[in-house]
Amino acid sequence: MILVIGGAGYIGSHLVKELVEKEDVVILDNLSTGHREAIDSRSIFVKGDLGSEDDLEMIFKSYPIKAVMHFAANSLVGESVVDPLKYYENNVASTLTLLKVMMKFDVKNFIFSSTAATYGIPTVDIIDETTPTAPINPYGHSKLMVERMLADFSKAYDLNYVILRYFNAAGAHESAAIGESHDPETHLIPIVLQQLLGQREKVSVFGSDYNTEDGTCIRDYIHVTDLASAHILALEALLSGKKSAEVYNLGNGLGYSVKEVIETCEKVTGLKANVELADRRAGDPARLVASSAKIYTELGWKAERDLEKVISDAWNWHQKQKY
Template sequence: MILVTGGAGYIGSHVTRELINQGYKVVVLDNLTTGHRAAVDKRAVFISGDISNRQLLNDLFDQYDITAVMHFAASCLVGESVRHPLKYYENNVGATTQLLHAMIDHGVHRFIFSSSCAIYGIPGQEIITEELPKNPINPYGKSKLMIETILHDAAESNGLSYIALRYFNAAGDHLSAEIGEDHDPETHLIPKILKHLQGASDAIDVLGNDYPTPDGTCIRDYIHVLDLTNAHVLALKYLLSNPVTRMQYNLGNGKGYSVKEVITECERITNVKANVHYAPRRPGDPPFLIASSSRIKQDLGWNPIYSLEDIIRSAWQWHSKHPHGY
Protein backbone atom coordinates (compact mmCIF):
# COMPACT_ATOMS: atom_id res chain seq x y z
CA MET A 1 0.00 0.00 0.00
CA ILE A 2 0.99 3.62 -0.51
CA LEU A 3 0.64 6.05 2.39
CA VAL A 4 -0.40 9.53 1.24
CA THR A 5 -0.09 12.12 3.99
CA GLY A 6 -2.15 15.22 3.34
CA GLY A 7 -4.25 13.22 0.89
CA ALA A 8 -7.34 15.35 1.60
CA GLY A 9 -5.59 18.44 0.27
CA TYR A 10 -5.47 19.92 -3.21
CA ILE A 11 -2.56 18.02 -4.74
CA GLY A 12 -2.72 14.99 -2.45
CA SER A 13 -6.34 14.24 -3.38
CA HIS A 14 -5.52 14.32 -7.10
CA VAL A 15 -2.54 12.01 -6.63
CA THR A 16 -4.60 9.63 -4.48
CA ARG A 17 -7.26 9.29 -7.18
CA GLU A 18 -4.71 8.60 -9.91
CA LEU A 19 -2.82 6.06 -7.81
CA ILE A 20 -6.03 4.12 -7.23
CA ASN A 21 -6.97 4.37 -10.91
CA GLN A 22 -3.61 2.78 -11.72
CA GLY A 23 -4.20 -0.13 -9.36
CA TYR A 24 -2.40 0.96 -6.19
CA LYS A 25 -3.97 0.57 -2.77
CA VAL A 26 -3.83 3.81 -0.81
CA VAL A 27 -4.02 4.87 2.84
CA VAL A 28 -4.70 8.59 3.32
CA LEU A 29 -3.64 10.26 6.58
CA ASP A 30 -4.88 13.83 7.04
CA ASN A 31 -5.84 15.95 10.05
CA LEU A 32 -8.36 17.93 7.93
CA THR A 33 -7.21 21.33 9.20
CA THR A 34 -6.98 22.54 5.60
CA GLY A 35 -7.96 19.42 3.65
CA HIS A 36 -11.47 18.20 2.87
CA ARG A 37 -12.90 14.78 3.65
CA ALA A 38 -15.03 15.01 0.52
CA ALA A 39 -11.88 15.29 -1.60
CA VAL A 40 -10.62 11.84 -0.55
CA ASP A 41 -11.37 9.08 -3.03
CA LYS A 42 -13.91 6.68 -1.51
CA ARG A 43 -11.76 3.74 -2.57
CA ALA A 44 -8.92 4.84 -0.27
CA VAL A 45 -8.56 3.96 3.40
CA PHE A 46 -8.93 7.24 5.29
CA ILE A 47 -7.40 7.90 8.71
CA SER A 48 -8.04 11.20 10.47
CA GLY A 49 -4.95 12.18 12.38
CA ASP A 50 -1.71 14.11 12.50
CA ILE A 51 1.74 12.98 11.36
CA SER A 52 3.19 14.39 14.57
CA ASN A 53 1.34 11.65 16.53
CA ARG A 54 4.03 8.99 16.82
CA GLN A 55 1.74 6.37 18.35
CA LEU A 56 -0.78 6.82 15.54
CA LEU A 57 2.01 6.41 13.00
CA ASN A 58 3.33 3.28 14.70
CA ASP A 59 -0.15 1.76 14.73
CA LEU A 60 -0.65 2.66 11.07
CA PHE A 61 2.62 1.09 9.94
CA ASP A 62 1.89 -1.99 12.08
CA GLN A 63 -1.59 -2.41 10.57
CA TYR A 64 -0.89 -1.74 6.89
CA ASP A 65 1.78 -3.11 4.59
CA ILE A 66 3.17 0.26 3.49
CA THR A 67 5.76 0.13 0.71
CA ALA A 68 6.19 3.87 0.10
CA VAL A 69 5.13 7.24 1.50
CA MET A 70 4.04 10.31 -0.46
CA HIS A 71 4.25 13.30 1.84
CA PHE A 72 1.98 16.29 1.13
CA ALA A 73 1.03 17.25 4.70
CA ALA A 74 2.37 20.74 5.43
CA SER A 75 1.51 24.33 6.18
CA CYS A 76 2.05 26.21 2.94
CA LEU A 77 1.17 29.93 3.13
CA VAL A 78 4.19 32.17 2.66
CA GLY A 79 2.68 35.20 4.40
CA GLU A 80 1.50 33.15 7.36
CA SER A 81 4.95 31.59 7.67
CA VAL A 82 6.44 35.06 8.13
CA ARG A 83 3.90 35.91 10.84
CA HIS A 84 4.05 32.51 12.57
CA PRO A 85 7.43 30.93 11.79
CA LEU A 86 7.41 28.49 14.70
CA LYS A 87 4.18 26.96 13.42
CA TYR A 88 5.90 26.22 10.13
CA TYR A 89 9.00 24.73 11.68
CA GLU A 90 6.86 22.61 13.99
CA ASN A 91 4.26 21.49 11.41
CA ASN A 92 6.61 21.06 8.49
CA VAL A 93 10.00 20.10 9.90
CA GLY A 94 9.23 18.62 13.32
CA ALA A 95 6.25 16.57 12.18
CA THR A 96 8.12 15.28 9.13
CA THR A 97 10.93 13.97 11.32
CA GLN A 98 8.34 12.01 13.31
CA LEU A 99 7.04 10.52 10.08
CA LEU A 100 10.54 9.58 8.96
CA HIS A 101 11.31 8.01 12.35
CA ALA A 102 8.20 5.85 12.14
CA MET A 103 8.94 4.84 8.55
CA ILE A 104 12.52 3.81 9.22
CA ASP A 105 11.58 1.99 12.44
CA HIS A 106 9.12 -0.09 10.40
CA GLY A 107 11.46 -0.79 7.51
CA VAL A 108 9.83 1.58 5.02
CA HIS A 109 12.49 3.40 3.04
CA ARG A 110 10.81 4.92 -0.03
CA PHE A 111 9.72 8.54 0.29
CA ILE A 112 8.37 11.13 -2.16
CA PHE A 113 8.44 14.66 -0.84
CA SER A 114 6.31 17.64 -1.84
CA SER A 115 8.93 20.38 -1.97
CA SER A 116 8.75 23.87 -3.46
CA CYS A 117 10.49 26.40 -5.69
CA ALA A 118 10.43 28.63 -2.58
CA ILE A 119 13.72 26.99 -1.60
CA TYR A 120 15.48 29.03 -4.31
CA GLY A 121 14.46 32.39 -2.84
CA ILE A 122 15.14 35.19 -5.33
CA PRO A 123 17.17 33.50 -8.07
CA GLY A 124 19.70 35.41 -10.11
CA GLN A 125 18.35 34.17 -13.44
CA GLU A 126 15.02 33.71 -15.18
CA ILE A 127 15.16 29.94 -15.76
CA ILE A 128 15.67 27.96 -12.56
CA THR A 129 17.64 24.71 -12.61
CA GLU A 130 18.10 22.33 -9.72
CA GLU A 131 21.75 23.33 -9.37
CA LEU A 132 21.05 26.96 -8.48
CA PRO A 133 21.94 28.12 -4.94
CA LYS A 134 19.21 27.60 -2.34
CA ASN A 135 18.49 30.86 -0.52
CA PRO A 136 14.89 30.80 0.77
CA ILE A 137 13.64 34.17 2.03
CA ASN A 138 10.72 33.05 4.22
CA PRO A 139 10.11 30.35 6.85
CA TYR A 140 7.96 28.31 4.45
CA GLY A 141 10.80 27.99 1.95
CA LYS A 142 13.32 27.46 4.73
CA SER A 143 11.22 24.63 6.18
CA LYS A 144 11.12 22.87 2.81
CA LEU A 145 14.86 23.19 2.38
CA MET A 146 15.43 21.90 5.92
CA ILE A 147 13.42 18.79 5.08
CA GLU A 148 15.42 18.21 1.91
CA THR A 149 18.59 18.42 4.03
CA ILE A 150 17.11 15.94 6.50
CA LEU A 151 16.25 13.56 3.65
CA HIS A 152 19.82 13.71 2.40
CA ASP A 153 21.18 12.91 5.85
CA ALA A 154 18.64 10.12 6.43
CA ALA A 155 19.63 8.61 3.11
CA GLU A 156 23.27 8.61 4.20
CA SER A 157 22.69 7.10 7.63
CA ASN A 158 19.42 5.14 7.39
CA GLY A 159 19.25 4.00 3.79
CA LEU A 160 16.29 6.22 2.90
CA SER A 161 15.47 6.35 -0.80
CA TYR A 162 13.72 9.56 -1.82
CA ILE A 163 12.62 11.92 -4.59
CA ALA A 164 11.93 15.57 -3.77
CA LEU A 165 9.61 17.29 -6.25
CA ARG A 166 9.96 21.07 -6.28
CA TYR A 167 6.67 22.56 -7.47
CA PHE A 168 6.30 25.86 -9.18
CA ASN A 169 2.75 27.30 -9.43
CA ALA A 170 0.33 24.38 -9.17
CA ALA A 171 -3.00 25.25 -10.78
CA GLY A 172 -6.06 23.79 -12.46
CA ASP A 173 -8.44 21.07 -11.29
CA HIS A 174 -9.53 17.55 -12.11
CA LEU A 175 -11.19 17.29 -15.52
CA SER A 176 -14.19 15.59 -13.92
CA ALA A 177 -14.74 18.68 -11.71
CA GLU A 178 -15.33 16.26 -8.84
CA ILE A 179 -12.25 17.39 -6.91
CA GLY A 180 -10.49 20.72 -7.06
CA GLU A 181 -8.77 23.62 -5.35
CA ASP A 182 -10.55 24.89 -2.25
CA HIS A 183 -8.39 26.93 0.13
CA ASP A 184 -9.43 29.28 2.92
CA PRO A 185 -7.98 31.81 2.56
CA GLU A 186 -7.30 31.47 -1.15
CA THR A 187 -3.89 32.87 -2.04
CA HIS A 188 -3.31 31.43 -5.52
CA LEU A 189 -3.75 33.76 -8.46
CA ILE A 190 -5.98 31.77 -10.83
CA PRO A 191 -8.67 30.76 -8.31
CA LYS A 192 -8.60 34.29 -6.86
CA ILE A 193 -9.29 35.72 -10.32
CA LEU A 194 -12.05 33.20 -11.03
CA LYS A 195 -13.71 33.80 -7.67
CA HIS A 196 -13.62 37.53 -8.39
CA LEU A 197 -15.23 36.93 -11.78
CA GLN A 198 -17.95 34.97 -9.98
CA GLY A 199 -18.62 38.02 -7.82
CA ALA A 200 -16.88 36.93 -4.65
CA SER A 201 -14.78 40.12 -4.50
CA ASP A 202 -15.02 43.67 -5.82
CA ALA A 203 -11.61 43.62 -7.49
CA ILE A 204 -8.54 41.51 -8.13
CA ASP A 205 -5.41 42.99 -6.60
CA VAL A 206 -2.25 42.96 -8.70
CA LEU A 207 0.78 43.45 -6.49
CA GLY A 208 3.11 45.58 -8.56
CA ASN A 209 3.01 46.69 -12.20
CA ASP A 210 6.49 48.18 -12.38
CA TYR A 211 8.62 45.04 -12.65
CA PRO A 212 11.24 44.71 -15.43
CA THR A 213 8.93 42.48 -17.48
CA PRO A 214 7.17 43.20 -20.80
CA ASP A 215 3.94 44.38 -19.15
CA GLY A 216 5.31 45.32 -15.72
CA THR A 217 3.74 42.41 -13.80
CA CYS A 218 5.41 39.31 -12.37
CA ILE A 219 5.91 36.29 -14.60
CA ARG A 220 5.32 32.82 -13.18
CA ASP A 221 5.38 29.21 -14.37
CA TYR A 222 1.97 27.52 -14.01
CA ILE A 223 1.74 23.72 -13.96
CA HIS A 224 -1.51 21.75 -14.10
CA VAL A 225 -2.23 19.63 -11.04
CA LEU A 226 -2.73 16.61 -13.33
CA ASP A 227 0.76 17.08 -14.76
CA LEU A 228 2.04 17.19 -11.17
CA THR A 229 0.05 14.04 -10.45
CA ASN A 230 1.66 12.24 -13.37
CA ALA A 231 5.11 13.23 -12.11
CA HIS A 232 4.35 11.72 -8.70
CA VAL A 233 3.20 8.43 -10.21
CA LEU A 234 6.33 8.23 -12.38
CA ALA A 235 8.46 9.02 -9.32
CA LEU A 236 6.76 6.25 -7.35
CA LYS A 237 7.29 3.69 -10.09
CA TYR A 238 10.94 4.67 -10.29
CA LEU A 239 11.42 4.38 -6.52
CA LEU A 240 9.77 0.98 -6.38
CA SER A 241 12.17 -0.39 -8.99
CA ASN A 242 15.28 1.58 -7.94
CA PRO A 243 15.72 1.17 -4.16
CA VAL A 244 18.76 3.48 -3.96
CA THR A 245 17.53 6.85 -5.21
CA ARG A 246 18.29 10.38 -3.99
CA MET A 247 16.93 12.87 -6.49
CA GLN A 248 15.49 16.38 -6.61
CA TYR A 249 13.40 17.58 -9.54
CA ASN A 250 11.78 20.85 -10.59
CA LEU A 251 8.20 20.59 -11.82
CA GLY A 252 7.06 23.34 -14.14
CA ASN A 253 6.02 23.99 -17.73
CA GLY A 254 9.21 25.87 -18.57
CA LYS A 255 7.13 28.80 -19.81
CA GLY A 256 6.12 31.88 -17.90
CA TYR A 257 2.98 34.02 -17.99
CA SER A 258 2.55 37.46 -16.49
CA VAL A 259 -0.21 38.31 -14.05
CA LYS A 260 -1.83 40.49 -16.72
CA GLU A 261 -1.70 37.63 -19.23
CA VAL A 262 -3.37 35.28 -16.77
CA ILE A 263 -6.13 37.81 -16.03
CA THR A 264 -6.73 38.34 -19.76
CA GLU A 265 -6.97 34.59 -20.38
CA CYS A 266 -9.41 34.18 -17.47
CA GLU A 267 -11.54 36.99 -18.93
CA ARG A 268 -11.52 35.36 -22.37
CA ILE A 269 -12.51 31.91 -21.11
CA THR A 270 -15.23 33.14 -18.74
CA ASN A 271 -16.39 36.05 -20.92
CA VAL A 272 -16.43 38.22 -17.79
CA LYS A 273 -14.45 41.44 -17.38
CA ALA A 274 -12.25 41.80 -14.31
CA ASN A 275 -11.96 44.87 -12.14
CA VAL A 276 -8.19 45.13 -11.65
CA HIS A 277 -6.68 47.11 -8.79
CA TYR A 278 -2.94 47.76 -8.85
CA ALA A 279 -1.25 47.74 -5.47
CA PRO A 280 2.40 48.11 -4.37
CA ARG A 281 4.82 45.25 -4.82
CA ARG A 282 4.93 42.50 -2.23
CA PRO A 283 8.41 42.39 -0.64
CA GLY A 284 10.52 39.53 -1.92
CA ASP A 285 8.61 38.82 -5.14
CA PRO A 286 11.11 38.26 -7.99
CA PRO A 287 10.12 39.42 -11.49
CA PHE A 288 10.51 35.93 -12.99
CA LEU A 289 10.09 32.38 -11.66
CA ILE A 290 10.30 29.83 -14.47
CA ALA A 291 11.35 26.20 -14.08
CA SER A 292 13.75 24.12 -16.06
CA SER A 293 12.29 20.61 -15.83
CA SER A 294 14.78 19.02 -18.20
CA ARG A 295 16.21 16.74 -15.50
CA ILE A 296 12.95 14.93 -14.72
CA LYS A 297 12.09 14.78 -18.42
CA GLN A 298 15.39 13.05 -19.10
CA ASP A 299 15.41 10.75 -16.06
CA LEU A 300 11.74 9.77 -15.75
CA GLY A 301 10.30 10.61 -19.16
CA TRP A 302 7.90 13.17 -17.71
CA ASN A 303 6.35 15.79 -19.96
CA PRO A 304 3.64 18.31 -19.01
CA ILE A 305 0.78 18.24 -21.51
CA TYR A 306 -1.64 20.89 -20.24
CA SER A 307 -1.53 24.52 -21.40
CA LEU A 308 -2.50 27.66 -19.50
CA GLU A 309 -5.85 27.54 -21.32
CA ASP A 310 -6.37 23.95 -20.13
CA ILE A 311 -5.50 24.99 -16.58
CA ILE A 312 -7.97 27.86 -16.51
CA ARG A 313 -10.77 25.94 -18.24
CA SER A 314 -10.52 23.07 -15.75
CA ALA A 315 -10.43 25.53 -12.85
CA TRP A 316 -13.44 27.44 -14.18
CA GLN A 317 -15.36 24.17 -14.54
CA TRP A 318 -14.59 23.29 -10.90
CA HIS A 319 -15.49 26.74 -9.54
CA SER A 320 -18.65 26.88 -11.64
CA LYS A 321 -19.87 23.57 -10.23
CA HIS A 322 -18.60 24.29 -6.69
CA PRO A 323 -18.90 28.07 -6.16
CA HIS A 324 -18.63 27.58 -2.40
CA GLY A 325 -16.05 24.78 -2.47
CA TYR A 326 -16.68 21.34 -1.05
Protein backbone atom coordinates (compact mmCIF):
# COMPACT_ATOMS: atom_id res chain seq x y z
CA MET A 1 0.00 0.00 0.00
CA ILE A 2 1.25 3.50 -0.86
CA LEU A 3 0.70 6.48 1.45
CA VAL A 4 0.12 9.71 -0.47
CA ILE A 5 0.48 12.80 1.69
CA GLY A 6 -1.55 15.63 0.18
CA GLY A 7 -3.54 13.37 -2.12
CA ALA A 8 -6.52 15.75 -2.16
CA GLY A 9 -4.44 18.57 -3.63
CA TYR A 10 -3.89 19.48 -7.26
CA ILE A 11 -0.90 17.32 -8.16
CA GLY A 12 -1.54 14.70 -5.49
CA SER A 13 -5.08 13.99 -6.69
CA HIS A 14 -3.89 13.54 -10.28
CA LEU A 15 -1.18 11.16 -9.09
CA VAL A 16 -3.71 9.13 -7.09
CA LYS A 17 -6.03 8.86 -10.09
CA GLU A 18 -3.25 7.09 -12.01
CA LEU A 19 -1.70 5.21 -9.08
CA VAL A 20 -4.91 3.44 -7.98
CA GLU A 21 -4.77 1.51 -11.27
CA LYS A 22 -1.59 -0.17 -10.00
CA GLU A 23 -1.47 0.03 -6.19
CA ASP A 24 -3.66 0.26 -3.11
CA VAL A 25 -3.55 3.87 -1.91
CA VAL A 26 -4.20 5.61 1.40
CA ILE A 27 -4.35 9.41 1.42
CA LEU A 28 -3.52 11.71 4.32
CA ASP A 29 -4.73 15.29 3.84
CA ASN A 30 -6.03 17.98 6.20
CA LEU A 31 -8.02 19.62 3.35
CA SER A 32 -6.53 23.04 4.13
CA THR A 33 -5.82 23.53 0.43
CA GLY A 34 -6.97 20.18 -0.94
CA HIS A 35 -10.52 19.33 -1.99
CA ARG A 36 -12.60 16.44 -0.72
CA GLU A 37 -14.32 16.14 -4.11
CA ALA A 38 -10.92 15.55 -5.76
CA ILE A 39 -10.29 12.37 -3.73
CA ASP A 40 -10.50 9.22 -5.82
CA SER A 41 -13.18 6.90 -4.41
CA ARG A 42 -10.92 3.89 -4.99
CA SER A 43 -8.47 5.16 -2.37
CA ILE A 44 -8.70 5.22 1.43
CA PHE A 45 -8.91 8.76 2.82
CA VAL A 46 -7.72 9.80 6.26
CA LYS A 47 -8.25 13.40 7.32
CA GLY A 48 -5.30 14.39 9.45
CA ASP A 49 -2.16 16.47 9.72
CA LEU A 50 1.30 15.75 8.39
CA GLY A 51 2.79 17.30 11.53
CA SER A 52 0.82 15.04 13.89
CA GLU A 53 2.75 11.97 15.07
CA ASP A 54 -0.53 10.48 16.31
CA ASP A 55 -2.21 10.80 12.91
CA LEU A 56 0.81 9.34 11.14
CA GLU A 57 1.28 6.48 13.59
CA MET A 58 -2.39 5.54 13.27
CA ILE A 59 -1.92 5.12 9.51
CA PHE A 60 1.30 3.12 9.77
CA LYS A 61 -0.27 0.87 12.42
CA SER A 62 -3.44 0.36 10.36
CA TYR A 63 -2.06 -0.20 6.86
CA PRO A 64 0.93 -2.09 5.39
CA ILE A 65 2.67 1.00 3.95
CA LYS A 66 5.62 0.18 1.68
CA ALA A 67 6.31 3.69 0.33
CA VAL A 68 5.37 7.32 0.97
CA MET A 69 4.77 10.01 -1.66
CA HIS A 70 4.83 13.53 -0.25
CA PHE A 71 2.90 16.41 -1.91
CA ALA A 72 1.70 18.33 1.16
CA ALA A 73 3.73 21.54 1.02
CA ASN A 74 2.78 25.17 1.14
CA SER A 75 3.98 26.56 -2.16
CA LEU A 76 3.26 30.28 -2.58
CA VAL A 77 6.53 32.14 -3.04
CA GLY A 78 5.16 35.54 -2.00
CA GLU A 79 3.47 34.14 1.07
CA SER A 80 6.68 32.41 2.10
CA VAL A 81 8.47 35.76 2.17
CA VAL A 82 5.92 37.41 4.48
CA ASP A 83 5.21 34.31 6.59
CA PRO A 84 8.36 32.13 6.61
CA LEU A 85 7.32 30.50 9.90
CA LYS A 86 4.42 28.79 8.12
CA TYR A 87 6.77 27.41 5.46
CA TYR A 88 9.51 26.14 7.74
CA GLU A 89 6.93 24.67 10.12
CA ASN A 90 4.89 22.80 7.51
CA ASN A 91 7.40 22.11 4.75
CA VAL A 92 10.39 21.27 6.96
CA ALA A 93 9.34 20.48 10.55
CA SER A 94 6.27 18.45 9.57
CA THR A 95 8.27 16.51 6.98
CA LEU A 96 10.82 15.73 9.68
CA THR A 97 7.97 14.33 11.80
CA LEU A 98 6.92 12.17 8.86
CA LEU A 99 10.44 10.84 8.38
CA LYS A 100 10.73 10.13 12.10
CA VAL A 101 7.55 8.02 12.04
CA MET A 102 8.65 6.26 8.85
CA MET A 103 11.90 5.22 10.51
CA LYS A 104 9.98 4.00 13.58
CA PHE A 105 7.87 1.72 11.39
CA ASP A 106 10.81 0.75 9.14
CA VAL A 107 9.30 2.24 5.96
CA LYS A 108 12.28 3.14 3.82
CA ASN A 109 10.89 4.28 0.42
CA PHE A 110 10.12 7.96 -0.16
CA ILE A 111 9.15 10.06 -3.21
CA PHE A 112 9.49 13.79 -2.63
CA SER A 113 7.73 16.49 -4.61
CA SER A 114 10.31 19.25 -4.96
CA THR A 115 10.56 22.35 -7.11
CA ALA A 116 12.51 24.45 -9.57
CA ALA A 117 12.56 27.10 -6.84
CA THR A 118 15.56 25.25 -5.38
CA TYR A 119 17.62 26.62 -8.30
CA GLY A 120 16.84 30.28 -7.56
CA ILE A 121 17.89 32.45 -10.51
CA PRO A 122 20.09 30.20 -12.66
CA THR A 123 22.70 31.56 -15.05
CA VAL A 124 22.03 28.90 -17.70
CA ASP A 125 19.24 28.73 -20.29
CA ILE A 126 18.53 25.04 -19.73
CA ILE A 127 18.59 23.77 -16.14
CA ASP A 128 19.80 20.25 -15.42
CA GLU A 129 20.35 18.48 -12.14
CA THR A 130 23.96 19.68 -11.92
CA THR A 131 22.89 23.34 -11.98
CA PRO A 132 23.77 24.84 -8.56
CA THR A 133 20.91 25.18 -6.08
CA ALA A 134 20.62 28.72 -4.73
CA PRO A 135 17.05 29.46 -3.55
CA ILE A 136 16.04 33.11 -3.18
CA ASN A 137 12.94 32.72 -0.99
CA PRO A 138 11.80 30.72 2.05
CA TYR A 139 9.71 28.38 -0.10
CA GLY A 140 12.75 27.33 -2.13
CA HIS A 141 14.89 27.14 1.01
CA SER A 142 12.33 24.91 2.73
CA LYS A 143 12.27 22.46 -0.16
CA LEU A 144 16.04 22.32 -0.40
CA MET A 145 16.28 21.72 3.35
CA VAL A 146 14.10 18.63 2.96
CA GLU A 147 16.25 17.44 0.05
CA ARG A 148 19.31 17.68 2.30
CA MET A 149 17.47 15.91 5.12
CA LEU A 150 16.70 13.04 2.75
CA ALA A 151 20.35 12.72 1.76
CA ASP A 152 21.38 12.61 5.42
CA PHE A 153 18.68 10.08 6.31
CA SER A 154 19.74 7.91 3.39
CA LYS A 155 23.31 7.74 4.65
CA ALA A 156 22.39 7.22 8.31
CA TYR A 157 19.22 5.11 8.12
CA ASP A 158 19.27 3.53 4.64
CA LEU A 159 16.31 5.60 3.43
CA ASN A 160 15.62 5.09 -0.26
CA TYR A 161 14.33 8.18 -2.02
CA VAL A 162 13.72 9.95 -5.29
CA ILE A 163 13.39 13.72 -5.50
CA LEU A 164 11.37 15.15 -8.38
CA ARG A 165 11.95 18.85 -9.08
CA TYR A 166 9.24 20.14 -11.30
CA PHE A 167 8.66 23.39 -12.98
CA ASN A 168 5.18 24.70 -13.90
CA ALA A 169 2.51 22.05 -13.38
CA ALA A 170 -0.57 22.85 -15.43
CA GLY A 171 -3.66 21.36 -17.05
CA ALA A 172 -6.33 19.00 -15.76
CA HIS A 173 -7.28 15.35 -16.05
CA GLU A 174 -8.57 14.65 -19.55
CA SER A 175 -11.84 13.37 -18.05
CA ALA A 176 -12.37 16.89 -16.60
CA ALA A 177 -13.16 15.18 -13.29
CA ILE A 178 -10.38 17.03 -11.46
CA GLY A 179 -8.31 20.11 -12.21
CA GLU A 180 -6.41 23.06 -10.81
CA SER A 181 -8.14 25.07 -8.10
CA HIS A 182 -6.17 27.28 -5.72
CA ASP A 183 -7.28 30.08 -3.43
CA PRO A 184 -5.75 32.47 -4.18
CA GLU A 185 -4.95 31.42 -7.73
CA THR A 186 -1.46 32.55 -8.75
CA HIS A 187 -0.76 30.39 -11.82
CA LEU A 188 -0.91 31.90 -15.28
CA ILE A 189 -3.01 29.38 -17.21
CA PRO A 190 -5.97 29.21 -14.77
CA ILE A 191 -5.83 32.99 -14.36
CA VAL A 192 -6.15 33.48 -18.12
CA LEU A 193 -8.95 30.91 -18.40
CA GLN A 194 -10.84 32.46 -15.49
CA GLN A 195 -10.59 35.85 -17.18
CA LEU A 196 -11.93 34.39 -20.42
CA LEU A 197 -14.84 32.96 -18.44
CA GLY A 198 -15.60 36.40 -17.03
CA GLN A 199 -14.38 35.59 -13.52
CA ARG A 200 -11.54 38.13 -13.61
CA GLU A 201 -11.39 41.63 -14.98
CA LYS A 202 -7.95 41.31 -16.56
CA VAL A 203 -4.75 39.31 -16.94
CA SER A 204 -1.64 41.12 -15.70
CA VAL A 205 1.63 40.49 -17.53
CA PHE A 206 4.48 41.30 -15.19
CA GLY A 207 7.22 42.66 -17.38
CA SER A 208 7.43 42.92 -21.18
CA ASP A 209 11.07 44.01 -21.52
CA TYR A 210 12.93 40.82 -20.62
CA ASN A 211 15.75 39.55 -22.81
CA THR A 212 13.52 36.96 -24.48
CA GLU A 213 12.06 36.59 -27.96
CA ASP A 214 8.91 38.60 -27.20
CA GLY A 215 10.01 40.40 -24.02
CA THR A 216 7.92 38.29 -21.62
CA CYS A 217 9.13 35.62 -19.19
CA ILE A 218 9.60 32.07 -20.43
CA ARG A 219 8.54 29.12 -18.29
CA ASP A 220 8.46 25.36 -18.67
CA TYR A 221 4.85 24.11 -18.49
CA ILE A 222 4.16 20.44 -17.98
CA HIS A 223 0.84 18.60 -17.99
CA VAL A 224 -0.13 17.39 -14.53
CA THR A 225 -0.86 13.89 -15.88
CA ASP A 226 2.68 13.73 -17.29
CA LEU A 227 3.89 14.65 -13.79
CA ALA A 228 1.83 11.82 -12.34
CA SER A 229 3.35 9.29 -14.73
CA ALA A 230 6.86 10.41 -13.73
CA HIS A 231 6.05 9.82 -10.06
CA ILE A 232 4.79 6.32 -10.80
CA LEU A 233 7.91 5.44 -12.81
CA ALA A 234 10.07 6.77 -9.97
CA LEU A 235 8.09 4.73 -7.45
CA GLU A 236 8.44 1.56 -9.51
CA ALA A 237 12.20 2.14 -9.86
CA LEU A 238 12.50 2.67 -6.11
CA LEU A 239 10.47 -0.40 -5.16
CA SER A 240 12.39 -2.60 -7.60
CA GLY A 241 15.70 -1.43 -6.16
CA LYS A 242 16.86 0.08 -9.46
CA LYS A 243 17.16 3.66 -8.22
CA SER A 244 17.63 5.47 -4.94
CA ALA A 245 19.01 8.81 -3.74
CA GLU A 246 18.24 10.32 -7.14
CA VAL A 247 17.17 13.81 -8.18
CA TYR A 248 15.28 14.37 -11.42
CA ASN A 249 14.00 17.48 -13.17
CA LEU A 250 10.53 17.24 -14.72
CA GLY A 251 9.85 19.60 -17.61
CA ASN A 252 9.20 19.68 -21.33
CA GLY A 253 12.60 21.13 -22.22
CA LEU A 254 11.07 23.84 -24.37
CA GLY A 255 9.61 26.74 -22.45
CA TYR A 256 6.80 29.06 -23.48
CA SER A 257 6.58 32.81 -22.99
CA VAL A 258 3.75 34.48 -21.10
CA LYS A 259 2.58 35.93 -24.41
CA GLU A 260 2.60 32.49 -26.07
CA VAL A 261 0.56 31.02 -23.22
CA ILE A 262 -2.06 33.76 -23.48
CA GLU A 263 -2.24 33.40 -27.27
CA THR A 264 -2.65 29.62 -26.97
CA CYS A 265 -5.46 30.10 -24.43
CA GLU A 266 -7.16 32.42 -26.95
CA LYS A 267 -6.68 29.88 -29.74
CA VAL A 268 -8.11 26.99 -27.71
CA THR A 269 -11.11 28.93 -26.41
CA GLY A 270 -11.82 31.22 -29.37
CA LEU A 271 -11.98 34.15 -26.94
CA LYS A 272 -9.89 37.28 -26.54
CA ALA A 273 -8.16 37.98 -23.23
CA ASN A 274 -8.10 41.41 -21.58
CA VAL A 275 -4.37 41.83 -20.97
CA GLU A 276 -2.68 44.56 -18.95
CA LEU A 277 1.07 45.16 -18.93
CA ALA A 278 2.48 45.65 -15.44
CA ASP A 279 5.88 46.16 -13.86
CA ARG A 280 8.26 43.28 -13.36
CA ARG A 281 8.00 41.34 -10.12
CA ALA A 282 11.12 41.22 -7.97
CA GLY A 283 13.06 37.99 -8.37
CA ASP A 284 11.39 36.81 -11.59
CA PRO A 285 14.03 35.20 -13.85
CA ALA A 286 13.63 35.81 -17.57
CA ARG A 287 13.82 32.11 -18.40
CA LEU A 288 13.26 28.90 -16.42
CA VAL A 289 13.41 25.80 -18.61
CA ALA A 290 14.33 22.28 -17.49
CA SER A 291 16.33 19.53 -19.09
CA SER A 292 14.67 16.20 -18.37
CA ALA A 293 17.35 14.21 -20.16
CA LYS A 294 18.41 12.39 -16.99
CA ILE A 295 14.99 10.92 -16.17
CA TYR A 296 14.47 10.04 -19.85
CA THR A 297 17.79 8.20 -19.97
CA GLU A 298 17.35 6.40 -16.65
CA LEU A 299 13.59 5.82 -16.39
CA GLY A 300 12.31 6.39 -19.91
CA TRP A 301 10.09 9.34 -19.00
CA LYS A 302 9.37 12.41 -21.09
CA ALA A 303 6.52 14.90 -21.29
CA GLU A 304 3.96 13.63 -23.82
CA ARG A 305 1.45 16.50 -23.86
CA ASP A 306 2.11 19.87 -25.48
CA LEU A 307 0.93 23.33 -24.39
CA GLU A 308 -2.24 23.18 -26.47
CA LYS A 309 -3.23 19.88 -24.80
CA VAL A 310 -2.42 21.34 -21.37
CA ILE A 311 -4.70 24.31 -22.01
CA SER A 312 -7.43 22.30 -23.74
CA ASP A 313 -7.77 19.93 -20.79
CA ALA A 314 -7.67 22.83 -18.33
CA TRP A 315 -10.37 24.67 -20.32
CA ASN A 316 -12.64 21.62 -20.33
CA TRP A 317 -12.36 21.44 -16.55
CA HIS A 318 -12.77 25.18 -15.91
CA GLN A 319 -15.97 25.34 -17.96
CA LYS A 320 -17.56 22.82 -15.58
CA GLN A 321 -16.83 24.84 -12.46
CA LYS A 322 -19.46 26.93 -10.69
CA TYR A 323 -17.59 30.06 -9.70
